[in-house]
Amino acid sequence: MASELIRVASRTSTLALLQVREFFNAFPGVAYEIIGRPAWGDLRKDISLLDNPPADLFTREQDELVLLGEADIAIHSAKDMPFPLPDGLELIALTEAFDTSDSLVSRDNKTLAELPAGARIATSSPTRKAGLLAIRPELVVAGIRGTIEERIAQIDAGDYDALIVATCALKRLGLMHRVAEVLPFRTHPLQGSLAVVGRKGNPLFSRKEMRDRAEVNFATADARSRYGHVSITGFGPGNPDLLTRRATRALGLADIIFYDDLLDARELHRYTAEKVYVGKRKDRHSHSQEDIHQLMIDAARAGRRVVRLKGGDPMVFAHGGEEALALAQCYIPYEIIPGISTALAVASLTGIPLTHRGLAASVAFVTGHSPQLQLPGTDTVVIYMGAANLRPIATNALAQGRTPETPVLLAAHVSRNNEQRFFTTLGQLASEDNNYPTPLIAVVGKVAGLGAVLPAKSRPTLLVTGTHPGDYDRLGKVIHQPLIELKALDTPPLGELLRHHDWLIFTSRNSVDFFVRALLKEEKTDLRSLAGLRIVSVGRITSRTLLRYGLKPDLQATDESSEGILTLLRHRPAARAVIPRSAIGLPALPEGLRKAGWKITEISLYTNNLPEPTEAIDLTGIDTIVLTSPSCVTNFKKVYGQFPAEKNYLLRGRETEKRFENEKDNTKNYQVKLQLSGHTNTDAAAMAESTRHPLHHQHDSI
CATH class of the missing domain: 3.40.50.10090 (Rossmann fold)
Structure with missing residues (x-):
């Protein structure tokens, strides 16, 4: 079997042939023959690579040889592969990147900063063009074609002043002496890697065959076997109680979490993973979307279990599709874990249905980023991220024929302890300057008028400051702000x-x-x-x-x-x-x-x-503050400055009671209940207005 030749389809350039040799150097016992054929892109040098050329420009002929059975595999520069691969083909191996950077080749070895204004820079990549003009907008960028050697010859002939080219190509060709500098540009995520493509169902590359034939076990060269996994995960509208079990499990297993603005970062303290903030709010982006893609890709390639955590549902106005595509194009395994979208949460939490018999049979979700937004003709419209444009959006809606009396529900911080609701009409929104809190969601339509018959608040709200908020779920709605770590x-x-x-x-x-x-x-x-x-x-x-x-x-x-x-x-x-x-x-x-x-x-x-950072939250909707240890008492006073007298307090244990007595304002009267061994010496459940069950707790530290 070792003498059986593997037929390899390849382009005919020096670089392409060197790449085939480089791959097989890892398999010295394997005999192979190269079936060389120019790619369509090699022959059609009139096609500009800056003008959205066909995705298979440099792989079509080689892949056809594999599909026809005339070659067993094709070896490509991974960045040249189309995505997805043509039907009938599969990726057998994707090698580690040889070098991911770009370099500048210029006459007289001038660096980018040394090139004069108006200098002509040659490139074959729109991404490189954008990176170059972001640094030196006064330069002239022109397309170039040909092999690496032919492109450098055009620089030497004076056709261009400089050339941007993949560093890995120069290294493979032994041309690093021509590098003026390595550039800081973002490059193609597969740059520097080689891709081995084969026909689906080819028994030569079945798992059993590859196990039995160690010398052809190309899987050992496959970097994907060392990749981690990405979970693109919805956090829901903000309240951690609305997080799904699957999302909770993913967070518990994660090595690193990339999280957004639309969730409370304090809720992540319970997870041991590294946490990286990548949030984006209006006019304030901590990272570009491309940066976020690269962070996920790099972490997964390093073998880490990654959670990309997003407010709401990742596939509703959350760039989840873009991120999934970026991962798929790099052949990184991922899953998408749904979250409760804010539109669905606001409907359930306010009791205002998005559809309702006789009132609304259709609903649309839109974003309000543009003041020119024209609302669709559905009975109900939910507007995400429209706080800054409410007045022009309402004005446009009236011009479209909606009546000024059309009810509108506005909700901010949906599901959180500081949730706020505002009931208004399109006419009012169109006639007044708006300054509503953000993040804001709007529900437009007759269903919003049902706000007049919403049920009254049925459960009290507790702020729990210890490490085990679940102990208090039976007493009411729990808001968890851990004041000890x-x-x-x-x-x-x-x-x-x-x-x-x-x-x-x-x-x-x-x-x-x-x-x-x-x-x-x-x-x-x-x-x-x-x-x-x-x-x-x-x-x-x-x-x-x-x-x-x-x-x-x-x-x-x-x-x-x-x-x-x-x-x-x-x-x-x-x-x-x-x-x-x-x-x-x-x-x-x-x-x-x-x-x-x-x-x-x-x-x-x-x-x-005290966890860092910890900031005071709005206590307006809080009925009872639960202090579970002396440290919670001390830290609450550090964060809030005082103990609000209008709140109820549930203190766990005598030591906590003593600390509260020492630190409270003795000029004020407080409603305080003490929680002891398996019960309270007064009716804490009645104070919390919700349960007849006894409590079973103890000190966090005594």
């Missing part, structure tokens, strides 16, 4: 330490999680190291967390607090105990045990800090 610290060898102690005392679920993680990181150490130790849990939630790791506490405090543990151990013989905890754990427990004769070793497992 936990990060692991380096610890001494726990296995050795535990051998010299009798008790292990856990004061929170977090202490359990960080302790087990630290223990399992150590070599030759696992949960069997806890054999012989008695375990104390501060309460029900901590005990549940222990059971998740297969650990059953010997004792559990009734009162989930430092005092509860002290009461539990007060009449037991003094012993040696380890207390894993936060670096800012309160001193009451270890000091109380030491006074009782216990030998206590405290281990700081994690830090507890």
